[in-house]
Amino acid sequence: MRKRLIAGNWKMNMMMGEAGELARGVVDRAGGLAENIDIILAPPYTALGAVGDVLRETGIMLAAQNVFWEESGAFTGEISPGMLADAGCSWVIIGHSERRQILLETDEMVRMKIGASLGAGLKVIVCVGETLEERAEGRAIKTVDAQVVKALTGVDIDDPEDLVIAYEPIWAIGTGHHATPAEAEFVQSAIREIAGNILGDSAARIRIVYGGSVNEENIRDLLAEPDIDGALVGGASLRAESMASIIEAAGAK
Numbered sequence: 001m002r003k004r005l006i007a008g009n010w011k012m013n014m015m016m017g018e019a020g021e022l023a024r025g026v027v028d029r030a031g032g033l034a035e036n037i038d039i040i041l042a043p044p045y046t047a048l049g050a051v052g053d054v055l056r057e058t059g060i061m062l063a064a065q066n067v068f069w070e071e072s073g074a075f076t077g078e079i080s081p082g083m084l085a086d087a088g089c090s091w092v093i094i095g096h097s098e099r100r101q102i103l104l105e106t107d108e109m110v111r112m113k114i115g116a117s118l119g120a121g122l123k124v125i126v127c128v129g130e131t132l133e134e135r136a137e138g139r140a141i142k143t144v145d146a147q148v149v150k151a152l153t154g155v156d157i158d159d160p161e162d163l164v165i166a167y168e169p170i171w172a173i174g175t176g177h178h179a180t181p182a183e184a185e186f187v188q189s190a191i192r193e194i195a196g197n198i199l200g201d202s203a204a205r206i207r208i209v210y211g212g213s214v215n216e217e218n219i220r221d222l223l224a225e226p227d228i229d230g231a232l233v234g235g236a237s238l239r240a241e242s243m244a245s246i247i248e249a250a251g252a253k
Ligand code: 13P
Pocket: 009, 096, 168, 172, 173, 174, 175, 176, 211, 212, 213, 214, 232, 233, 234, 235, 236
């Protein structure tokens, strides 16, 4: 039985003070469920300290939204896996579509970031997902297949629970149009099969979560699918009430 996981990706939102308050709101409302499921908050870099202070001893875990693949050196503006661990992170989100599309992050960069992060003891949420155009042309599975294969091939994964794949169809992100549970399950079961070709039996233990307009209304139906092990939540994670409701829905089953 895979442990469910709910992660809030705050993206480029929240000043330090607001971030601490939001984290406090989540801890107060849903912190008790951290024993049943993995709960993760991913504030921007500048608020990692403030949020980390609030999360200490609560069981809710801290994530960064990005990382670089080298440990130190002349890489102006970048942050290493070791630095994230030092800042209190146990998780990192890698390869979000916003980074792939806006910052031109490639599959090779994603693979290097995953390897470096796991090597430094961080757990990883790697994001994959197709565009609306790719979906319309019937290429959703092909796109996601290539992303998963390129992300995972040759990467050392000691514990399959340290790697989470987030299926985030780009057309569903921030649009209010989430994938139906059946649409998400169709792709996510394919992802598990693809991961199985690379990782063998341990793919059965990898958590695959859905992201894209998840909210307190749709989370239950999504979680009813066998290959949807949780959610990567954007907009709805910016309000303590909605994030807590989503966590409660995942922690209840
Ligand atoms: P929304 O939940 O705002 O659609 O964002 C999803 C996402 O990109 C999480 O990483």
